[in-house]
Amino acid sequence: MSGRIRRERAIVRPVMETIEFQGGLFSDEVQGGRAGARIRLGLEGLEAETPTGERFRLPYADCQLEQGGASGKMIFCHGPGRRLTLFSEQKGFAEALARSGGEQLVEQLKSLGLTARKERNRYQLQVVLGLVAMVLLSMGAFRLLKMGATRAVHALPVSVDRKIGGLAMEAMSLDGPKVSDPVLVGAMEKMVSRLEPHVRIPGLEFQVTVVDAPIVNAYCLPGGRIVVYTGLLKAARRPEQVAGVLGHEMAHATLRHGLERIAQSAGAVVALELLLQDVGGLLAMAVELARHGVLTSYGREQETAADMEGAEMMLKAGMDPVALAEFFAILQEQHGDVPDSLAWLSSHPQLAERQTELRRRAEQSRPAAAEPLGIDWDEVVRHAKDPQSKHSVDSKSQVGEHPARAE
Amino acid sequence: MEAEIRNKPSFANVLVRMRAGDGLVAEADAMASMSSSIEMKARMAGGFFTSLVRRVFGKESFFVNEFATQSQGELVLTQPVPGDITSVALNGSTLFLQQGAFLACEPGVQLGVGWAGVASLVGGEGLFRLKASGSGTLWFGAYGGIIEKEVDGELIVDSGHLVAYEPTLSLSMGLAGGLFSSFFSGEGLITRVRGRGKVYLQSRALAGLAAWTNSNIY
Numbered sequence: 001m002s003g004r005i006r007r008e009r010a011i012v013r014p015v016m017e018t019i020e021f022q023g024g025l026f027s028d029e030v031q032g033g034r035a036g037a038r039i040r041l042g043l044e045g046l047e048a049e050t051p052t053g054e055r056f057r058l059p060y061a062d063c064q065l066e067q068g069g070a071s072g073k074m075i076f077c078h079g080p081g082r083r084l085t086l087f088s089e090q091k092g093f094a095e096a097l098a099r100s101g102g103e104q105l106v107e108q109l110k111s112l113g114l115t116a117r118k119e120r121n122r123y124q125l126q127v128v129l130g131l132v133a134m135v136l137l138s139m140g141a142f143r144l145l146k147m148g149a150t151r152a153v154h155a156l157p158v159s160v161d162r163k164i165g166g167l168a169m170e171a172m173s174l175d176g177p178k179v180s181d182p183v184l185v186g187a188m189e190k191m192v193s194r195l196e197p198h199v200r201i202p203g204l205e206f207q208v209t210v211v212d213a214p215i216v217n218a219y220c221l222p223g224g225r226i227v228v229y230t231g232l233l234k235a236a237r238r239p240e241q242v243a244g245v246l247g248h249e250m251a252h253a254t255l256r257h258g259l260e261r262i263a264q265s266a267g268a269v270v271a272l273e274l275l276l277q278d279v280g281g282l283l284a285m286a287v288e289l290a291r292h293g294v295l296t297s298y299g300r301e302q303e304t305a306a307d308m309e310g311a312e313m314m315l316k317a318g319m320d321p322v323a324l325a326e327f328f329a330i331l332q333e334q335h336g337d338v339p340d341s342l343a344w345l346s347s348h349p350q351l352a353e354r355q356t357e358l359r360r361r362a363e364q365s366r367p368a369a370a371e372p373l374g375i376d377w378d379e380v381v382r383h384a385k386d387p388q389s390k391h392s393v394d395s396k397s398q399v400g401e402h403p404a405r406a407e
Numbered sequence: 408m409e410a411e412i413r414n415k416p417s418f419a420n421v422l423v424r425m426r427a428g429d430g431l432v433a434e435a436d437a438m439a440s441m442s443s444s445i446e447m448k449a450r451m452a453g454g455f456f457t458s459l460v461r462r463v464f465g466k467e468s469f470f471v472n473e474f475a476t477q478s479q480g481e482l483v484l485t486q487p488v489p490g491d492i493t494s495v496a497l498n499g500s501t502l503f504l505q506q507g508a509f510l511a512c513e514p515g516v517q518l519g520v521g522w523a524g525v526a527s528l529v530g531g532e533g534l535f536r537l538k539a540s541g542s543g544t545l546w547f548g549a550y551g552g553i554i555e556k557e558v559d560g561e562l563i564v565d566s567g568h569l570v571a572y573e574p575t576l577s578l579s580m581g582l583a584g585g586l587f588s589s590f591f592s593g594e595g596l597i598t599r600v601r602g603r604g605k606v607y608l609q610s611r612a613l614a615g616l617a618a619w620t621n622s623n624i625y
Contacts, residue, residue, distance in 0.1 A: 036499020051499035
């Protein structure tokens with residue numbers, strides 16, 4: 001029994017507990033089929049009154065309860081044939097219905113509670129699983145994209161390496177003045193000239209820049225731009241040791257580790273561009289990475305690969321790769337090794353480990369008679385301590401840079 | 408107060424003829440023109456926090472404009488996107504509006520912000536939704552035409568097409584089909600609307616236009 005109660009015929013009942021809730025109703029008897037309503041829980045049923053004064057009554061015995069709505073907490077009380085539906089999501093509505101509606105509504109509310117809990121649990125599980133799946137898929141897709149981009153750099157023409165090397169050289173701080181001392185530059189050119197015919201890819205243009213700074217370091221940018229610090233020359237005891245370092249650094253360029261480094265640091269957009277062989281983003285990233293000194297810091301695998309490639313180049317050039325192992329021993333003496341416990345965290349393999357690998361490789365195919373480089377090393381070290389012809393770091397002139405390739 | 412929605416459906420705007428004592432609340436920047444006899448006053452809609460949430464999560468303005476007149480005058484309201492505008496007479500009832508849909512309401516309508524849920528965010532419909540309740544006329548707009556639909560059961564709506572819905576309806580996000588179909592059919596995520604109540608859909612989705620424009624710029 002449900003229906004509209006005309007105001008004049010409204011039944012006045014003795015109500016033991018009248019509680020009022022804000023809600024609404026669906027009925028064809030109101031304009032538009034729905035209205036907001038104040039819902040009272042009377043002795044025998046629900047009574048609703050719209051803002052325009054229309055009243056409706058729904059006996060508890062006729063109520064079919066349902067839970068839902070946008071919040072998931074709205075309780076719907078459907079009358080027979082759903083001709084009248086009263087609803088509210090105000091706090092306490094379900095409890096009040098249970099108190100006023102008798103045994104039948106209590107059972108329905110219990111059942112709704114169980115269903116709602118199950119629904120909620122199922123929904124939460126779906127959301128969690130969905131989010132986990134999305135995160136895993138995104139991570140997997142991004143990883144695949146990066147792998148693809150890292151491989152794609154090897155398909156780029158070598159002119160891209162040269163372009164990146166040039167831009168990076170302009171962006172990087174050299175930490176000291178460039179040196180055009182013919183003794184130092186001549187010695188470096190001689191070493192590079194011996195190694196260059198044995199590089200694995202053509203088209204690289206090796207140019208050496210000597211920088212006067214007490215830094216035991218050297219690096220080679222993509223395309224072949226090599227920087228050697230006088231600190232490294234002073235630390236070496238014979239020219240083949242420096243040739244070993246140069247071979248290692250040149251190997252980074254020939255193995256295109258710089259481009260791989262950029263691809264690994266790239267975001268999804270640049271990685272996608274690389275897959276499509278668009279190098280615009282790559283060039284911009286190279287400048288940024290060079291500016292922050294990240295372009296020439298390689299991973300463990302890349303360092304090991306460069307050691308082996310450098311050793312190959314030395315062997316082919318008639319030099320003993322043990323010279324590089326000797327230089328590592330000097331570094332170990334002077335600076336110690338990365339503690340064993342932190343070896344995993346180090347981007348470079350342990351120096352001791354690298355020496356062993358290089359000596360093992362040299363044992364396999366040591367040249368019958370090593371051809372000396374013919375460089376007076378004492379003179380080089382003397383000049384490294386006090387180089388002639390220094391040039392300001394800010395100078396944009398090309399003095400101090402020397403193409404190792406004989407044109 | 409009389410209101411007329413003109414130039415439907417593509418470039419709809421609302422012409423409001425106000426009489427002495429009438430008031431109207433409208434979204435900031437919705438006014439296209441007004442008589443000099445109408446006064447405009449900016450205020451926060453529902454307090455600082457509600458206004459802040461409206462602005463940050465609802466993509467609505469921090470302030471709303473209140474229009475009033477001591478004599479009479481005309482006011483024209485419009486929305487930033489091309490499309491239809493419709494009005495709903497709230498009768499103590501509530502309507503949820505998606506981000507950016509609200510245009511104007513009579514002073515008897517209270518504006519608030521309701522939690523829409525994480526699923527709504529994932530579906531691109533935002534974390535909060537605008538809640539309009541009370542008594543009075545509410546105007547809202549859409550990009551494209553507005554489709555009014557009575558739901559009794561379940562309706563599947565593509566994400567970005569839902570403009571407004573009654574609180575008696577529950578919304579859940581889902582995939583349009585299987586994993587493959589969902590990603591390669593172009594439909595992606597959809598909204599499942601369940602229960603009984605009214606929904607208002609827009610015939611175009613702004614995200615679709617943005618994607619189309621982007622693909623033709625480069």
